[in-house]
Amino acid sequence: MTDEFDALRAALKSAPAADAEARARALALAMTNFDRLHAAGQGTADGPRPTEDRPPRAGFLNGVRSMLKSLGTRPALAATTSIAALAVGLAFLLPLRGPGPLLPVETPAAGAPETPAVTTEAPATAGRSAAAADADAAVAPAESAPADIAPVPPSVPPSAASAEAAEGAASAIAPPEQPMVDEPMVALEATEAARLAAPASPMPSALPAPLPETRVAEPPAQAIPDENTEAYATAKANPVKITAEEPVSTFSTDVDTASYALIRSTLDMGLLPAPEQVRIEEMVNYFPYSYPAPDAGQAFRPTIAVMPTPWNPGTSLVTIGLQGALPAVADRPPLNLVFLVDTSGSMEDPRKLGLLKQSLALLLPELRAEDQVAIVAYAGSAGEVLPPTPAGEGDRILAALDNLSAGGATAGAEGIELAYRIAAEMAGEGEVSRVLLATDGDFNVGLSDPAGLEAFIARKRDEGVYLSVLGFGRGNLDDATMQALAQNGNGTAAYIDTLSEARKVLVDQLTGALFPIADDVKVQVEWNPARIAEYRLIGYETRALRREDFNNDRIDAGEIGAGLQVTAIYEVTPVGSEAVLNDPLRYGTAADQGAGPDEMGFLRLRWKDPGAETSQLIEMPITGAEPATTDTRFAAAIAGFGQLLQGSPYLGKWGWNGAIALALANRGEDPFGYRIEAVNLMRLADSLAR
Amino acid sequence: MLMDTPDETLVSAAREGDRAAFATLVARHYDRIFGLAFRLTGRRAEAEDLAQDICAALPAKLNHWRGEARFTTWLYRVVVNATHDLRRRQATRAKAAEGWGDWEIARRDEIAETRERLDWLTGTMQRLSPELRDTVALVLGEEMTQAEAGAILGVSEGTIAWRMSEVKKRLRALAAEEGR
Numbered sequence: 001m002t003d004e005f006d007a008l009r010a011a012l013k014s015a016p017a018a019d020a021e022a023r024a025r026a027l028a029l030a031m032t033n034f035d036r037l038h039a040a041g042q043g044t045a046d047g048p049r050p051t052e053d054r055p056p057r058a059g060f061l062n063g064v065r066s067m068l069k070s071l072g073t074r075p076a077l078a079a080t081t082s083i084a085a086l087a088v089g090l091a092f093l094l095p096l097r098g099p100g101p102l103l104p105v106e107t108p109a110a111g112a113p114e115t116p117a118v119t120t121e122a123p124a125t126a127g128r129s130a131a132a133a134d135a136d137a138a139v140a141p142a143e144s145a146p147a148d149i150a151p152v153p154p155s156v157p158p159s160a161a162s163a164e165a166a167e168g169a170a171s172a173i174a175p176p177e178q179p180m181v182d183e184p185m186v187a188l189e190a191t192e193a194a195r196l197a198a199p200a201s202p203m204p205s206a207l208p209a210p211l212p213e214t215r216v217a218e219p220p221a222q223a224i225p226d227e228n229t230e231a232y233a234t235a236k237a238n239p240v241k242i243t244a245e246e247p248v249s250t251f252s253t254d255v256d257t258a259s260y261a262l263i264r265s266t267l268d269m270g271l272l273p274a275p276e277q278v279r280i281e282e283m284v285n286y287f288p289y290s291y292p293a294p295d296a297g298q299a300f301r302p303t304i305a306v307m308p309t310p311w312n313p314g315t316s317l318v319t320i321g322l323q324g325a326l327p328a329v330a331d332r333p334p335l336n337l338v339f340l341v342d343t344s345g346s347m348e349d350p351r352k353l354g355l356l357k358q359s360l361a362l363l364l365p366e367l368r369a370e371d372q373v374a375i376v377a378y379a380g381s382a383g384e385v386l387p388p389t390p391a392g393e394g395d396r397i398l399a400a401l402d403n404l405s406a407g408g409a410t411a412g413a414e415g416i417e418l419a420y421r422i423a424a425e426m427a428g429e430g431e432v433s434r435v436l437l438a439t440d441g442d443f444n445v446g447l448s449d450p451a452g453l454e455a456f457i458a459r460k461r462d463e464g465v466y467l468s469v470l471g472f473g474r475g476n477l478d479d480a481t482m483q484a485l486a487q488n489g490n491g492t493a494a495y496i497d498t499l500s501e502a503r504k505v506l507v508d509q510l511t512g513a514l515f516p517i518a519d520d521v522k523v524q525v526e527w528n529p530a531r532i533a534e535y536r537l538i539g540y541e542t543r544a545l546r547r548e549d550f551n552n553d554r555i556d557a558g559e560i561g562a563g564l565q566v567t568a569i570y571e572v573t574p575v576g577s578e579a580v581l582n583d584p585l586r587y588g589t590a591a592d593q594g595a596g597p598d599e600m601g602f603l604r605l606r607w608k609d610p611g612a613e614t615s616q617l618i619e620m621p622i623t624g625a626e627p628a629t630t631d632t633r634f635a636a637a638i639a640g641f642g643q644l645l646q647g648s649p650y651l652g653k654w655g656w657n658g659a660i661a662l663a664l665a666n667r668g669e670d671p672f673g674y675r676i677e678a679v680n681l682m683r684l685a686d687s688l689a690r
Numbered sequence: 691m692l693m694d695t696p697d698e699t700l701v702s703a704a705r706e707g708d709r710a711a712f713a714t715l716v717a718r719h720y721d722r723i724f725g726l727a728f729r730l731t732g733r734r735a736e737a738e739d740l741a742q743d744i745c746a747a748l749p750a751k752l753n754h755w756r757g758e759a760r761f762t763t764w765l766y767r768v769v770v771n772a773t774h775d776l777r778r779r780q781a782t783r784a785k786a787a788e789g790w791g792d793w794e795i796a797r798r799d800e801i802a803e804t805r806e807r808l809d810w811l812t813g814t815m816q817r818l819s820p821e822l823r824d825t826v827a828l829v830l831g832e833e834m835t836q837a838e839a840g841a842i843l844g845v846s847e848g849t850i851a852w853r854m855s856e857v858k859k860r861l862r863a864l865a866a867e868e869g870r
Contacts, residue, residue: 004861008814012831018724022738030716030745031709037749038707271756 237648238544240536240573242582243529249537250545252557253322253521253566254279256486257505258471260286261495263645267681268497272688273645280539280642281568287638287674289565289631291323299518300324300560302605302620307628309571310636310662311654314579317639318570318622319632320525320603324517326563335371335434336388336426340419342439343377343404351497352440352473357401359470359502360438364398366507367391374422375400378415388426416456423465433465437485440473457488458556464611466516470505471495492561504672518607520557520615523568524550527601531624533580534573536650538639550606553615560607567632569639571650572600600624630668634675637663641682644689656686697761705752712752716745722762723769729827730773732815744772759841766832766842770824777820817864818857825853 241249259282266273294301300322309315339360347353367373369392375385386400416437423433457467469486471493486493494505522545527535549555560566573579605618640659643651660682667675695714703711723744728737755764815823821843828839829850836850843850 004814004865005858008826008857008861009830011814012729012827018721018741019734019738022742023720023724026720026738026742026745027713027716029742030748031713033746034704034709034712034749038709 237646238537238541240534240581242534243527243532247529248524248526248547250524250547250550251537251540252543252545253523253560254281254540254543254558255285255560255564255566256282256493257286258493258495259283261497261501264681265497267684272685275646278642278645280639283642284567284635284638289321289567291321291565293323294325298325299607302603302618304622304626305628305632306624306626307632310658311640311651312579314577315571315573317636318572319635320523320568322560322566324560324562324564334431336423336431337373338419338423338435339375340415340435340437341375341377341404347440349473353404355496355499356438356472357404358499359496359506360401361398362503363506364391364394372426373397374426376415376419376422377404384418384422388422420460420465435465435467436470437467438470438472457485469493516559516610517562518560519610521560521607522550522557524604525601528599531575531600532572533575534582536571538569538571540568567635569635630666634663634666634668637666638678645685656682701752701755701761716748719765720745726766726769726827726832727773729831730824740772740776744768763842770842818860822853822857825850826857829854
C-alpha cells in the first residue's frame, strides 16, 4: 500500500462536517417541497426526467443508442401517425368548474397571491428546482433498470439553461458577466407572464404552484430536444374534448399488445407499473373478443356498443370494435419468415435467449411445408445462421436455433440489412414476407442515422416486407424503440415474458400476427353536439391523427391482421348530464346547427387492402341504441384497469373492486384463461397499491 | 420513537404524506448525502448545492423507490447519479466555453491552478478519471465493500477491484511525477 493511497483515504475520510446553515436550508427546502407535493395530491407532478446514465464501459454503444432513443419516441411515433409534434410544456388545459374531478393542470394555478413568499423566492428556487429536477433525471434508470443506462450526451434539458445560470452564480467561478445572471430573472418574468396569460382559475388556490415553475416558462421551441424519452413516457391521457368545439376525433388503429405483457411482468415482480408503461388500447386489444364476423368480401366489420359508464353514472361508454376477416387458413399464401435474433451479451439469460428459442420452436409446427424460414443472428458480426429453409425441414431449423448462443457486442447495421436482403431473396409471387426481430431491447440495429433507419424500414414495408418486433426479458427493454420500429414496419410489437405468452402471440394468433388483411386503418368519429356535450377517447394517445389526415391516403396508419380485433372506447357525456365538466359558453357557439339526424355520432373507417394505393371507406351512424355485450363490458373493465394504473382523474371513487367485479362478471367463455388472468392481475395490483 | 424507526418504514409513511416521518428521514440522511457529494466532487460549495438539490427533489423521488434495494443503497445511487448529471452539465458548459477566446481559457486555467494548489485532495481526485473518483469515494470515503460499491455504481465487484488497483497505480505514477 502506497503512502499516497493512505493519504487519499485519510483525506477522503476527513470530509468536512456539513455546514449547519446549508443543512438547515436544504432541510427546509425539502419540507417545503414535501408539503407542496402532498398538498397538490399528485405524487408524480414533477417526476424525474428519465434520462439515463450508463457506465462508460458501454460507451461505444452510445451513439447508436442515443440514435435509437431519438427515433424510438414520440417524434417517431408522431411521424408514423403523423401528428405534428406538439409543444408539451405549454398545454394549457381549460380550467374546470363544478363537481368534476380535478384535472392535472400544468399552468401554475393561482398560487401566487396567497403565497408571496414563494413568489419572491422564485428566481432562486426556480433555478434550483430545475437543477433538482435535472439531478432527478439520472435517478430513474438506476432504480428501475440498472442495466439500461446510456450516457446520452450532455443533454441539456430546456430548464438547464437557467439551472446552470443559477449555478454559475452560486459556484466559486465568478459569474461571467450579465447575461447568465439575468436568466433566472427572465425565467421569472416569463413565469409571471404565463401566470397572467393563463385563464384566471375559477378555483382559487386549487393547486399550489407546481415545483418546476420554469417548465411553464420555457419557450416551446426548446421544449422538445432530448426530452424524447420523457415526451413519450409522459404522453398525457387524452383530455375531455368539448363536442361543440372539436366534434371530430381521428386516430389510427393499434394492434400491439406489448403494454399488457409488460404490465403483467411488472406486477409479477411485485411492483406497480409506472404510468408511462400503461397504454390502455394495448391492454384492451390484448384480449380476443367475439365481434360479429365481416360479410364475405369485406376486410372487417365494425360493431358499436353503448352502455352506461361503470365509473360515472352521468356518462356512457361507446365501444367501437373492428373484427378483421379470417381468410380460410388453408388458403393462406406461403410465408417467408426471417428471424433476426439478437444474440448480444445481454441476451444471455434463460428468460431471454432461452425463452426466445422455445418460442420460435413453438411456432415451427404451425408452419407449412411450403413456408420458408431463415435465421440471422447479430452479435459481433451479423451472420446468416440458417439459409432459407423449407419449414418442412424442422430438424435443421431446430438445430440452428439450438446453436444460437449469446455473446459478443452487437454489430449494428448489418443485421437488419442482411435480414431484409434474405427476405427479399425468399419472396415469391403472392407470398408474404416478414422479418421478426427478437431482442431484449438493446438492439443496436442502427443504420447510420435514425431517419435512415426509419426510412429504411418504411421503404421495405412499401416493398412488401413487414417487420414485427418481439421483446424479451426485462432490464434494458426499450419499449419505445420497439413500438416505433414496429409502427414503421407495419408490424406488431409484442412483449414475451412467458412461454404461454409466446404461444398466444406466435401460435394462436399466427395468422393475425403474420398476415395483414387491411393496411392503414384509420378511425374517425364525429360526435353530434346536439346529443353529446363532451367526449374522451380512452387510450390511443400515441396514435392520434389530424382530422385532415383521415382522407389522405399517403398518411400511414395501423394495420389489422387476419382475424384480429381492434377495440376503441370513448367515454361520452350526453348534453344535460350532471357529469358535464365544462360550462356552456355564455355567448353560445357559432354553429348551433339545427336538426340533423338524432344520432350520437357518426363513425367513418378507412383502410386499404394490403399493398393497395387507395383507401376504402365504411360509414355508419352511432345511434346510442346499440346493445352492450359481455365482450364490451369486459373491455370496459380493462380500460378501467389501465386508468387505475395511470391514476386517471376521471374514475372518481370507482376503484379496484369495481374493476374486478366488472371483469369477473363478464369473463365470458375465456377458453384460454386470459381474462381470469387479468382479474388476478387486478387483484395483485389492488394489493400492491394499498 | 421515530428516531428508531427503520428507513424503509419512514419512506412508506412519508409517501403517504406523513410529514414527521419525512422530516426524520431527511434529517437522518442529510450528512450522509453531503458527505458523499463532497467526496465525489471534492468541493464544498458543489456538495452543498447537490445535497440541497437532492433534498428538494426527495419528496417526489421517494415515490420511485421500489424497495428492491436498501434505502441507503438507493440514496447513494441517487447521489452518484445527481453528481454524474452535474458533471455532464459542467462538461457542456466547459464545451460551450471553448471558443470564448484565449482570455477565458487563461482565466479558467488560473482558477484550476489555484484550486489545485489549495486542495491536495481535489487535485488528486481531479487527476483520476470520473469512474475511479466515484469508486474511491465509495470504497475509501464511505468504507463500503467492493460489492456494495459495485451495486451502487451498477458494475460488477470485479470491476471495482480492478478500479481500485488502477487507482493505486495512478497514485504511484502521480507521486513519481511530483517527486521529479
